[in-house]
Amino acid sequence: MKNKHLLQHHQLKVTPQRIAIITLMEYFGHINIDELFKEIREQFSSISLATLYKNIHTMLNVNLIREVKIPGQKTKYEIEKIAHAHVLCKTCGELKDIPFDSKKLMEDTVKNSDYRTDEVSIVISGICPNCK
Numbered sequence: 001m002k003n004k005h006l007l008q009h010h011q012l013k014v015t016p017q018r019i020a021i022i023t024l025m026e027y028f029g030h031i032n033i034d035e036l037f038k039e040i041r042e043q044f045s046s047i048s049l050a051t052l053y054k055n056i057h058t059m060l061n062v063n064l065i066r067e068v069k070i071p072g073q074k075t076k077y078e079i080e081k082i083a084h085a086h087v088l089c090k091t092c093g094e095l096k097d098i099p100f101d102s103k104k105l106m107e108d109t110v111k112n113s114d115y116r117t118d119e120v121s122i123v124i125s126g127i128c129p130n131c132k
Helices: 002-009 016-028 033-041 049-061 102-113
Strands: 065-068 076-079 084-089 095-099 123-126
Touching: 002 016, 016 033, 016 049, 016 076, 033 049, 049 065
Parallel strands: 084 123
Antiparallel strands: 065 076, 084 095
16 A cells, blocks of 8 residues: 555556555565566566566656666666665675765765766675675
8 A cells, every 4th residue: 555655646657567566676675677577577477578667767757766776787776765875795795775864975076076966876885794
């Protein structure tokens, strides 16, 4: 029910496929298109990759989800939430949210470069506690 309201809040038509996409993103936290396609095909065997991409782009356009670009890997997607950074384990590939206040960084960037900024995306890589 929560995901239905999330779609409605972003003025998107509520469809079973879109609810499933949001539910999977919520469950996994971060998921790439291949993983998402594999998982969603278990519920909707006739869904095409093109349809999945179309829904992803629609959700990106209304800021319901966001891309997490990871160097050397496929882009992952997550439900939009408060500003945060990511830590990535170079051994197991775990991607985790960490609290981060991007406001100061954006202010400093504007001050030092005179750019108009609108987004910060940070992925810090290292080795997670389980892989140490």
